[in-house]
Amino acid sequence: MGSIELRQINKRYGDVEVIKSLDLNIDNGEFVALVGPSGCGKSTTLRMVAGLEEASGGDILIQGKRVNDWSPKKRNIAMVFQNYALYPHMSVGDNIGLNLRISRLPKSEIKKRVADAARLLEISDLLDRRPAQLSGGQRQRVAMGRAIVRNPSVFLFDEPLSNLDALLRVQMRGEIKRFHKMTRRTTIYVTHDQIEAMTLADRVVVMRNGDVSQMGRPEELYVDPANLFVAGFIGSPRMNLVPAQLRNTAEHAQAISFSDGQSIELEDRVACADGTDIIVGIRPEHLSTSPGRHHLNGKVFMTEFTGGNTIVTANIGGSEMTCLLESRSGVRDDEDIKLSVSQDDIHLFDPKSGQRLARQS
Ligand SMILES: Nc1ncnc2c1ncn2[C@@H]1O[C@H](COP(=O)(O)OP(=O)(O)OP(=O)(O)O)[C@@H](O)[C@H]1O
Ligand SMILES: [Mg+2]
Structure with missing residues (x-):
């Protein structure tokens, strides 16, 4: 459904090179976390996969097809952002179904898909509320619901939990993991929280200054950090x-x-x-x-x-x-x-x- 390959991806803004040459292979169904300090290029990488940002060089392949010139819509990717981007004047149900209405799906189909997503995320009883009447964690679930209903082949998350308090973060982290276990959709998850990356991902990519510092399974990064940066970044308290x-x-x-x-x-x-x-x-x-x-x-x-x-x-x-x-x-x-x-x-x-x-x- 959704293997992703990045080949020598480069991104410049004017003279500034923010991604040097990124190579990354993500298997269908795999959960990969991009982690690293602020400004290292995590969101830029994600936005290039989504098609919201153009790569300055290199190839982006989804399921073996080069998609650099494809519109975000054609890539069949859903992205969940940090700020949820919910419409305040719409009900929860309408927010979740928004993209389906834009795609002009039949009303009955939209209703069914919204109901299915709400059941999966356990927010069925909230469908008539407005976003302002929800807690942070509930809003986060609505944002995920809006992504799920489109039945995308790839999920992209950009720091989806960073607006939540510590307890809710841990709870939602568990829910995202459970959701991935159930749906097995290819996922790229951006965070600057190494614990979140380690607990969620099959593989973690540690980024620094637009480069990959090390990539591996969480245990590999913990047991065999390749350099001082990764050694200091992975593990808490710090090495x-x-x-x-x-x-x-x-x-x-x-x-x-x-x-x-x-x-x-x-x-x-x-x-x-x-x-x-x-x-x-x-x-x-x-x-x-x-x-x-x-x-x-x-x-x-x-x-x-x-x-x-x-x-x-x-x-x-x-x-x-x-x-x-x-x-x-x-x-x-x-x-x-x-x-x-x-x-x-x-x-x-x-x-x-x-x-x-x-x-x-
Ligand atoms: N539109 C832009 N024009 C110029 N520079 C940009 C633009 N967008 C991002 N950058 C720069 O690219 C670099 C990478 O930004 P990016 O948003 O990918 O970082 P990030 O790893 O997601 O950081 P954070 O953890 O703070 O979200 C930063 O140095 C940023 O200033
Ligand atoms: Mg970012």
């Missing part, structure tokens, strides 16, 4: 990224040496000379008070109780690090602390290029 050096400790042994003199032996070496500056990445949830083969000593600066977990900020290895510990561990401010970390959870990066350093066994 600790601290400066250190590589040391050759014996003929075939190598260690990470932190600025306060502590070190961790590396079981898998990296191809770098003695004394090379590196950035060490350790996720807060991978530091543990349980005993382990490799550990670091530090002093607790601050603890933040969040319920089951406590976020501990400590001075470790000459840098401030965040640790996500079980609240039961009972760590207190100003205590000395000993934290273990396993080898698989230590990420090494080149500070100059920002690229991940490959480990060799």
Whole structure:
């Protein structure tokens, strides 16, 4: 129904290149999230797929057909925006059926499709209301309803949840996921919220300055971030990224040496000379008070109780690090602390290029 392929897509506004050369293959039925900081080109990419913006170069293919010159209507794509764009003077039912009326479908068909969409989104009892009489989450559902009734082959979402409060966002996120599971429509979902991207998508594209920084399944981005940008962007609380050096400790042994003199032996070496500056990445949830083969000593600066977990900020290895510990561990401010970390959870990066350093066994 709706595979999408972007081949070397480029977009310029005058002299400014906002998308460099984007390649992306999305399978029919797949859910792909575009994530990245403000201004990195997410909406521009989405709008080019929808046909609301022309690509300056490259090919856009839907179901194998080049659609660059096709009108938005012909592409059979539905887009849901952040601000919902509902008409205030129309009832919910009329808002949902609007595009079908424009397409001059028979009245009975429109009524049936609107009723089906409303049932799916559980807003059947709201069809006679005006948008002003709805909550934010209900408006969001109406906007989705308007997209669904056209029976599109592709769904595009541009930050559809960013106007909602935290609780409703999580609830609607679940509903979008359920909706995709039921309909299996190809979806591109833009967000700057990495948790939203990770929880919803089959694959996540991390964008930066109009380029793809890394693309992969959520687990891949989490376990194997390709560079410092992705390492810092994916995961919450953020990965600790601290400066250190590589040391050759014996003929075939190598260690990470932190600025306060502590070190961790590396079981898998990296191809770098003695004394090379590196950035060490350790996720807060991978530091543990349980005993382990490799550990670091530090002093607790601050603890933040969040319920089951406590976020501990400590001075470790000459840098401030965040640790996500079980609240039961009972760590207190100003205590000395000993934290273990396993080898698989230590990420090494080149500070100059920002690229991940490959480990060799
Ligand atoms: N019509 C335009 N003319 C000139 N520059 C534009 C235009 N539209 C967007 N841009 C620029 O293109 C870049 C990408 O914009 P885009 O809206 O795609 O970002 P985004 O990733 O969606 O950001 P946000 O998270 O803030 O929505 C930005 O630097 C923006 O200023
Ligand atoms: Mg945007």
